[in-house]
Amino acid sequence: MAMATSSASTSTFQATSQTSKKPKAVKKVLVIKKIGDSSLLSPFVQLVRWLIEEKFMVVFVEPSVMEDAVLQSNRDFDRVQEKLVTFQDSDDLTEKIDLIICLGGDGTLLYASYLFQKSVPPVIGFHLGSLGFLTPFKFDKFEKQINNVLEGRGALMLRSRLRCEIVRGHEQNPSKPPMDHVVLNDIVIDRGLSPYLSNIDLFINGKQITSVQGDGLIVSTPTGSTAYAVAAGA
Structure with missing residues (x-):
């Protein structure tokens, strides 16, 4: 049995001229890069060095970053490696991070x-992957984009999430x-490896709304439904 309810939202910055309230002082930043993409090593090192040496911030990274053999051989990364902070999967980062930057x-x-x-925390995404509906910023102007966010000149969009x-x-x-x-984005209930159709009873607030027979059921947020619509050619 799976139960879905609304939960706390995610806030992402958008590439528009709209302004948001000036955020609290940003001192601790989590930088996350796409895993297994060697083309992101140079932008990652450039960003991390700028945050530490120019903005004097505490930068958190995933433990896998510190174990990356290619990064270990990068001289620029070697200059800031000891200043990076890592975390474990079991750590609660809620009160530790002021801003997330995604590459x-x-x-x-x-x-x-x-x-x-x-x-x-608020998230700013730089489009360095295959799909970029949620990551609207170009990395070649990352200093300007991040400074805009730090000074309250970024457009902040709240995105609802689902708890399953x-x-x-x-x-x-x-x-x-x-x-x-x-x-x-969404919660998907499907039949898995079974060759038979699924029989799913759908309840809202304890009241049965309908029964579904098919491959499965998708419960989506506005963010997830937009992605499905775009993928379908809308």
Whole structure:
């Protein structure tokens, strides 16, 4: 059984002339780059050095970044490596991060949102991946774009998220805790490897609305539904 409810929102900056309220002082930044893309190493090092040496910020990165063999051989990265801060999967980053900067495509931003299962700091995404509906900024002007955000000249868009609670085998093991996830795009319930159609009962606020027979069911946020519409050619 899966239950979906609304949850805390994610805020992303947009490439428009609209202004937002000046944010609180940004001192701690999480930089996330697309995994396994060697073309992002140079932009990543350039950004991290600028944040540390020019903006005097504390920069958090994933542990995998510190283990990247290509980065280890980069002289510019070697200059700032000791100043970077890492974290573990079990760490709660909610109160530690003021701003998230993503280098990649939409998948990188979705991953960044997933790291924060409670409230999410503002996110600015630079389009360095294959799809960039959620990452509107070009990296060649990253200093200007980030300064605009820091000075309150960025357009902030709130994006709602869904909380999904998955309950399995409760009858056999009532003490087994349910799985809980917060997502930005959508929740998909499908038949998996089964060759048969799924029979799904849909309830809203405890009241059964309908029963669905088919391959599965998609419960989507406005962000996810927009992505489906664009993928379908809308």
